[in-house]
Amino acid sequence: MAIDKFNTLESACVPLHIENVDTDQIIPARFLKATSREGFGHNLFRDWRFDKQNQPIPDFVTNNSVYNGEILVAGKNFGSGSSREHAAWAIHDYGFKVVISSFFADIFKNNSLNNGILPVQVSEAFLSDLFKAINTNPKTIVKVDLPSQEVSIPSTGLSEKFEINPYKKECLLNGFDDIDFLLGMKNKITEYEQKRPV
Amino acid sequence: MEAKTLFDKIWDSHIVHSVDNGPDVLYIDQHLIHEVTSPQAFTGINNRGLKVFRPERTLATADHNIPTKNQNLPIRDELSRIQVEKLTENCKDHGITLYGLGHRYNGIVHVIGPEMGITQPGMTIVCGDSHTSTHGALGSIAFGIGTSEVEMVLASQCILQPKPKKMRINIDGIMGKGVSSKDIILYIISKISTSGGTGYFIEFAGSTIRNLSMEARMTICNMSIEMGARGGLIAPDEVTFEYIKGRQFAPKGDQWRKALEYWKTLKTDDDAKFDIELSYKAEDIGAMITYGTNPGMGINIEDKIPELDDVDDNNRQSFKKSLEYMDFKPGASLIGKAVDYVFVGSCTNGRIEDLRAFASIVKGKRKADNITAWIVPGSKKVEEQAKEEGLITILEEAGFELRQPGCSACLAMNDDKIPSGKYSVSTSNRNFEGRQGPGARTLLASPLTAAAAAITGKITNPADLI
Numbered sequence: 283m284a285i286d287k288f289n290t291l292e293s294a295c296v297p298l299h300i301e302n303v304d305t306d307q308i309i310p311a312r313f314l315k316a317t318s319r320e321g322f323g324h325n326l327f328r329d330w331r332f333d334k335q336n337q338p339i340p341d342f343v344t345n346n347s348v349y350n351g352e353i354l355v356a357g358k359n360f361g362s363g364s365s366r367e368h369a370a371w372a373i374h375d376y377g378f379k380v381v382i383s384s385f386f387a388d389i390f391k392n393n394s395l396n397n398g399i400l401p402v403q404v405s406e407a408f409l410s411d412l413f414k415a416i417n418t419n420p421k422t423i424v425k426v427d428l429p430s431q432e433v434s435i436p437s438t439g440l441s442e443k444f445e446i447n448p449y450k451k452e453c454l455l456n457g458f459d460d461i462d463f464l465l466g467m468k469n470k471i472t473e474y475e476q477k478r479p480v
Numbered sequence: 481m482e483a484k485t486l487f488d489k490i491w492d493s494h495i496v497h498s499v500d501n502g503p504d505v506l507y508i509d510q511h512l513i514h515e516v517t518s519p520q521a522f523t524g525i526n527n528r529g530l531k532v533f534r535p536e537r538t539l540a541t542a543d544h545n546i547p548t549k550n551q552n553l554p555i556r557d558e559l560s561r562i563q564v565e566k567l568t569e570n571c572k573d574h575g576i577t578l579y580g581l582g583h584r585y586n587g588i589v590h591v592i593g594p595e596m597g598i599t600q601p602g603m604t605i606v607c608g609d610s611h612t613s614t615h616g617a618l619g620s621i622a623f624g625i626g627t628s629e630v631e632m633v634l635a636s637q638c639i640l641q642p643k644p645k646k647m648r649i650n651i652d653g654i655m656g657k658g659v660s661s662k663d664i665i666l667y668i669i670s671k672i673s674t675s676g677g678t679g680y681f682i683e684f685a686g687s688t689i690r691n692l693s694m695e696a697r698m699t700i701c702n703m704s705i706e707m708g709a710r711g712g713l714i715a716p717d718e719v720t721f722e723y724i725k726g727r728q729f730a731p732k733g734d735q736w737r738k739a740l741e742y743w744k745t746l747k748t749d750d751d752a753k754f755d756i757e758l759s760y761k762a763e764d765i766g767a768m769i770t771y772g773t774n775p776g777m778g779i780n781i782e783d784k785i786p787e788l789d790d791v792d793d794n795n796r797q798s799f800k801k802s803l804e805y806m807d808f809k810p811g812a813s814l815i816g817k818a819v820d821y822v823f824v825g826s827c828t829n830g831r832i833e834d835l836r837a838f839a840s841i842v843k844g845k846r847k848a849d850n851i852t853a854w855i856v857p858g859s860k861k862v863e864e865q866a867k868e869e870g871l872i873t874i875l876e877e878a879g880f881e882l883r884q885p886g887c888s889a890c891l892a893m894n895d896d897k898i899p900s901g902k903y904s905v906s907t908s909n910r911n912f913e914g915r916q917g918p919g920a921r922t923l924l925a926s927p928l929t930a931a932a933a934a935i936t937g938k939i940t941n942p943a944d945l946i
């Protein structure tokens with residue numbers, strides 16, 4: 283599966299002001315029974331979005347029509363816990379293209395990149411300013427520029443550089459996935475197998 | 481020659497290619513798959529018209545989504561059944577060995593790997609499950625991967641992966657009464673938090689670790705992921721070799737001698753450098769229990785839940801939310817608090833030693849009336865051994881029943897769900913909101929502490945019952 287290309291995105295944000303959002307909150311295990319990648323968006327943050335009678339919980343941010351956009355802004359240590367890629371699929375399926383946080387769990391970061399979602403890690407200070415800006419004006423536009431690795435809030439003039447592995451950056455810019463790359467390495471892999479130690 | 485850590489030695493010897501400024505192409509010796517995170521990967525390679533590149537290096541089991549009762553009957557839940565059937569079909573199409581439901585080697589993926597002798601020192605092992613780190617206890621590099629990565633391994637037996645940084649955690653000294661390896665790892669996570677290990681691969685060392693049995697070491701490596709680490713490992717030694725020897729897939733004869741020679745080289749050089757090194761004393765560690773909704777929120781069972789003022793500003797909001805979910809008060813003591821469920825099982829504590837530990841406390845006593853207990857062996861072999869050793873009789877006499885193997889209430893994908901609002905003392909690895917069922921309140925602890933709760937009906941220091 284090739285991934286979506288990503289270059290630059292300007293969008294309003296959905297602010298999830300919670301730390302340590304783990305993968306069981308992003309997509310609870312009972313929704314992992316599907317055998318395809320599609321349709322997980324409906325159960326994103328399921329137990330925060332809907333009550334036991336499956337009614338939307340008005341307090342939860344995705345149920346507040348004031349907020350929408352393709353950028354999810356979340357508190358520190360987002361995506362900890364399970365390796366379930368269903369978490370990234372749910373975020374993608376729901377319509378997010380970028381997640382901004384001050385810290386991401388490792389496996390979640392890999393899974394996002396493998397699905398064309400850009401995890402943007404910013405400083406605590408920037409994150410806190412961003413939450414403030416959205417709080418003041420829910421329609422605040424954020425610009426995420428992958429080629430220059432910069433995230434900015436045009437209305438306040440704030441901006442910050444972010445890190446991304448140069449290889450992964452190329453993949454996202456071009457919509458390449460790792461499997462294409464590995465398949466191109468078959469000769470090297472076979473060679474390795476022949477001379478491996480044990 | 482440059483001094484290397486154990487981790488460096490194994491990683492470097494598995495590099496097929498290093499991408500400039502990018503990840504390494506890492507060769508994978510053993511790939512483990514299960515029903516939940518593999519179907520989309522098979523769809524991926526099928527769509528590309530590929531066959532699994534090295535099917536003999538992949539092993540499959542059904543564990544996450546299976547019932548723990550009446551396993552001889554068809555799975556009632558339709559979606560679960562389809563998922564298990566898909567796995568069977570995919571394994572058949574691609575020539576992969578499957579220890580499916582009912583098979584005598586079936587069990588939780590991280591329990592069967594070591595017990596079958598599949599997991600060996602010096603290997604690279606991956607699985608679409610974060611607790612793959614368990615296998616590191618035998619001196620291998622083992623870590624959890626996402627489904628896209630499962631697809632990579634199926635397609636090429638390799639994975640693209642940046643090399644993590646290195647951390648060593650030393651634990652020295654003698655453990656106290658009623659304290660086990662589960663307490664050691666809960667203690668460490670409570671110290672460094674659930675993100676303290678992010679970006680690192682951890683080597684556990686020190687005299688306390690050396691003195692642990694193989695299975696106790698697995699519990700530690702299993703939960704290294706709960707501090708955010710990519711994985712954990714322990715240098716192989718006599719305990720490791722003794723454990724592997726004679727198991728189904730262990731090397732035999734000449735091969736064994738050769739393997740042993742290589743395995744003995746697998747240790748960190750004296751002057752090798754770690755990015756971070758931490759040390760703890762076993763004497764400071766007591767029986768641990770968690771009070772919150774992440775595995776870092778743990779305390780000594782005799783201590784009190786922290787006060788709001790003890791929590792730093794940034795975390796206070798999450799801390800409050802967490803205590804609300806658990807319906808606990810800051811500063812409260814947990815000792816004597818009544819609980820409803822006890823779950824013994826999972827890839828953290830579902831091995832034979834864990835059942836022995838549980839049985840050692842409940843022997844000759846009675847289960848408390850207010851407790852529902854689910855005792856779930858990690859594999860068919862564990863179940864069988866529990867029978868052979870007479871553990872089942874001890875359990876039954878005390879009012880407990882042994883269920884059939886599977887992940888069960890660890891992630892509650894099957895029917896084993898803790899009802900909303902109920903308290904569960906659980907030997908598994910995650911106490912996230914809803915992990916054991918929507919609204920369930922999980923307290924993570926060792927099998928000894930679980931046994932103490934099962935007998936007294938409330939949170940009890942196991943040392944009091946030994």
Ligand code: SF4
Pocket residue numbers: 543544588589590609611826827828886887890891908909
């Ligand atoms: S027992 Fe729990 S943690 Fe272990 S593999 Fe199963 S679901 Fe994952």
